[in-house]
Every structure is written in structure tokens, then in C-alpha cells.
Amino acid sequence: MVGVNFGRGSSYDGTLNELALLVESAGDVPVAKITANRQAPDAALFVGSGKADEIKALVVMHQAQAVIFDQALSPAQQRNLERHLEVEVLDRIGLILEIFADRARSHEGKLQVELARLEYLATRLVRRWSHLERQRGGVGLRGGPGETQIELDRRMIETKIKSVKERLVKVKKQRNTQRRSRERAGTFRISLVGYTNAGKSTLFNALTKAGAYTANQLFATLDTTTRQVFLAETQTSVALSDTVGFIRDLPHSLVASFEATLQEATEANVLLHVIDAGSQAQHDQINEVMRVLASIGAADLPQVLVFNKCDCLSADQQPSVQRDIYELPCGRACVRVFVSALTGEGMDVLRGVIAEAVLGGLGLDSSTNPELDPRFDMHNPIDVDVPRSVHPDFFTVRT
Numbered sequence: 315m316v317g318v319n320f321g322r323g324s325s326y327d328g329t330l331n332e333l334a335l336l337v338e339s340a341g342d343v344p345v346a347k348i349t350a351n352r353q354a355p356d357a358a359l360f361v362g363s364g365k366a367d368e369i370k371a372l373v374v375m376h377q378a379q380a381v382i383f384d385q386a387l388s389p390a391q392q393r394n395l396e397r398h399l400e401v402e403v404l405d406r407i408g409l410i411l412e413i414f415a416d417r418a419r420s421h422e423g424k425l426q427v428e429l430a431r432l433e434y435l436a437t438r439l440v441r442r443w444s445h446l447e448r449q450r451g452g453v454g455l456r457g458g459p460g461e462t463q464i465e466l467d468r469r470m471i472e473t474k475i476k477s478v479k480e481r482l483v484k485v486k487k488q489r490n491t492q493r494r495s496r497e498r499a500g501t502f503r504i505s506l507v508g509y510t511n512a513g514k515s516t517l518f519n520a521l522t523k524a525g526a527y528t529a530n531q532l533f534a535t536l537d538t539t540t541r542q543v544f545l546a547e548t549q550t551s552v553a554l555s556d557t558v559g560f561i562r563d564l565p566h567s568l569v570a571s572f573e574a575t576l577q578e579a580t581e582a583n584v585l586l587h588v589i590d591a592g593s594q595a596q597h598d599q600i601n602e603v604m605r606v607l608a609s610i611g612a613a614d615l616p617q618v619l620v621f622n623k624c625d626c627l628s629a630d631q632q633p634s635v636q637r638d639i640y641e642l643p644c645g646r647a648c649v650r651v652f653v654s655a656l657t658g659e660g661m662d663v664l665r666g667v668i669a670e671a672v673l674g675g676l677g678l679d680s681s682t683n684p685e686l687d688p689r690f691d692m693h694n695p696i697d698v699d700v701p702r703s704v705h706p707d708f709f710t711v712r713t
């Protein structure tokens with residue numbers, strides 16, 4: 315795994331932890347990490363040739379089968395790197411697309427992934443069909459057609475994009491019919507949104523007693539699932555939807571491909587924005603989720619912030635209150651609840667907040683809420699030790 319720091323303004327994670335999770339989510343085993351500092355990408359190799367040689371030495375040492383870059387590569391850089399390193403080279407978005415392709419279960423999900431991959435190909439003209447044709451498997455060793463067969467014809471891709479979009483329109487109609495019947499029934503709609511792996515599906519299961527797939531993987535959920543939940547507090551049922559997670563640097567075309575799935579979120583009465591309270595990157599993750607919500611037109615929906623995984627916090631990090639009011643970076647105040655979907659801690663408070671939302675008012679009156687917990691305040695972030703500088707040497711994660 316390779317991460318390159320281009321300085322301020324670029325997204326760079328010196329730990330490469332998220333990339334490692336992505337790699338594992340694709341069914342592969344990360345063996346080594348290496349980072350570099352550059353002013354600008356090298357046109358040919360993305361990194362300098364010295365760094366490329368270092369990467370090569372690592373590949374040989376670990377008998378690695380692929381090298382994954384945390385930043386987007388141009389098709390030429392990818393090709394040059396493959397020649398230089400003599401193994402497969404992939405970037406983060408390519409990897410995410412592989413995970414999506416592997417995970418999609420529903421007809422709609424598969425169509426959306428296909429659309430996303432086609433859009434990716436159309437804009438980048440990746441030269442290999444193998445990415446399109448592979449249905450399962452890891453990042454390593456893959457046969458597939460040779461380079462001559464795989465020259466892509468943009469027209470062909472565009473024709474395919476058109477046909478997939480048409481099929482998606484049909485699926486969307488069905489979904490709309492289902493949604494309209496829920497609307498007619500006057501059902502209150504709640505969508506779980508949040509960064510991938512925040513615990514949305516676990517929370518969904520805890521609230522619905524459903525058996526949705528949860529895993530310590532990125533993008534465990536790709537399809538929207540909706541269940542009715544009976545709230546004793548209001549004596550009514552609400553419709554709760556679990557959705558695909560968000561991740562940083564997701565290309566807009568990819569987000570757009572998931573429009574049908576995300577539509578559920580845009581038409582909810584209230585969003586439960588699930589946040590991994592134990593994550594050191596939670597502020598970036600909140601910002602990323604807000605960015606995606608804005609891009610799908612859901613930024614103004616009422617939000618409840620659910621700080622999940624509180625069981626992972628050390629004793630001195632435990633919130634002093636069960637709920638409070640939290641100001642988002644945009645300045646909007648939201649009710650925040652601290653829970654653990656795993657242990658059930660705080661779930662009664664969350665149910666109470668949901669009931670308040672159903673009854674038509676999330677009490678944002680600060681007099682009814684205790685003071686902000688400063689340790690979770692956006693403007694006063696927990697002091698975390700995230701290495702922002704580049705690691706001088708590579709280090710082995712797992713052999």
C-alpha cells in the first residue's frame with residue numbers, strides 16, 4: 315500500500331489504515347505500507363523513481379501480488395507502474411469498485427455498480443476489461459484477456475451506460491411505487507446514513523431485530539433495506555432504512571450511480587447520522603458525510619447525530635451525558651445521542667429521540683439539554699495522535 319502526501323489541500327492519511335481496511339474488505343491481505351512526500355505527482359510513475367525502486371524491493375521481499383495507491387492514478391501512471399513493479403497496480407477508487415462489484419446483491423445494486431464502473435472506465439479509459447468482467451476474487455493474480463483485446467471503445471461504453479441507465483429507471487419506478495405506498499400509509503421515514511463501518515447496520519439490527527449483514531469491512535452494505543419498527547413511545551410504526559456507507563474521495567460519478575439507493579435517504583423525514591465515536595478520523599468523516607448529503611440534496615433534512623461505539627472509548631473519554639446538542643460545521647445544531655449498538659447502551663435514549671422526531675419536534679432548546687460535552691465538540695476536538703508527517707521508513711503490517 316502506497317500513500318503520497320502532496321501537502322496541504324490534498325487528502326492524505328499517513329497511517330493508511332483506511333486503505334488497509336479497504337484491502338481487507340476486498341479479500342486481500344495487506345503486507346506492507348510505504349509513504350512518500352512530493353510536491354506534485356510524477357507524470358510517469360506518480361512517485362519518484364527512487365521511491366518506485368523502494369516499492370519494488372518491498373514487492374519482492376513480501377512476494378506481493380499487487381500494489382495499491384491511496385491516491386488516484388492516471389491510466390498511464392498505472393501502466394508505467396505495472397511495468398516497473400511487475401505486479402498489478404490499482405488505485406483506491408479501482409479497489410472500491412472491486413469491493414462494490416463483489417458486494418452488490420440486489421438487481422438494483424448490481425446495476426448501480428455496473429453503472430459506476432462504466433462511468434469510471436469512460437472517464438479514465440482503463441485499459442483492461444478484466445476489471446469489468448471479474449465478478450469475484452481478490453486483488454491478486456488475475457488472468458483475463460490480454461491487452462490487445464481490452465482496448466476500450468468509448469462508444470461501446472456509452473451504449474452500455476445508456477442501457478444500464480434505462481434498466482435502472484425501471485427499477486426505480488418499482489421502488490417509487492413501494493415508497494408511495496409507504497407515503498400513503500403516512501409512515502414516518504428514517505434513514506441511517508454515515509461513513510462506512512460506523513455501525514449503521516448494527517444499529518439497524520439493534521432497532522429492528524433484523525438480521526442485516528454487518529462486518530468489520532468497508533461497504534458491507536450496498537443495498538438499501540427497509541423495515542418497520544414499532545415505537546412503544548408513539549404507538550406507531552416507523553420505516554427505518556439502512557443505506558450504503560460513504561467514504562472520502564468518492565468520485566461524484568460513483569455517488570451519482572447510487573442515486574437510486576440514496577434516494578431513500580433524500581426522502582426521509584429524519585436522518586440518523588451514525589458516527590464512529592472511537593475513530594480518530596471522526597471529524598473528517600462527519601465532513602465527508604455532510605458533503606455527500608449536500609450532493610444528493612439531503613443536507614437540510616433534520617439530523618440526529620448518533621455517536622456509536624461508545625463502548626470502545628476509554629473511561630476518561632466516556633461522554634458525561636447521554637444526549638446533548640452538537641453544532642455541525644455548517645453551524646446547524648443537532649441532537650446528539652451517545653450509544654453502543656453492540657452493547658445496547660443508550661439505545662433507549664435514541665428511541666426516545668426518534669419518538670420526539672415522530673411527534674414533530676426534536677427539542678433543540680438548550681434548556682432541556684445539558685451542556686455540550688467539550689470532548690466531542692467540533693471546535694474542540696479530542697486531542698488525538700494522528701501522525702500527519704510521513705513515516706521515514708516503510709513498516710511491515712503483517713507478513
Ligand SMILES: Nc1nc2c(ncn2[C@@H]2O[C@H](COP(=O)(O)OP(=O)(O)OP(=O)(O)O)[C@@H](O)[C@H]2O)c(=O)[nH]1
Nearest residue numbers: 510511512513514515516529533534535559655656
Ligand atoms: N465495539 C463496537 N463495535 C461496533 C458497534 N457497532 C458496530 N460495531 C462493529 O463495527 C463494524 C461495522 O459495523 P456495521 O454495522 O457493518 O457498519 P456499517 O456502518 O453498516 O458499515 P458499511 O455497511 O460497511 O458501510 C462491525 O464489526 C460491528 O460489529 C458498537 O457499538 N461497538
Ligand SMILES: [Mg+2]
Nearest residue numbers: 514515534535
Ligand atoms: Mg452496513
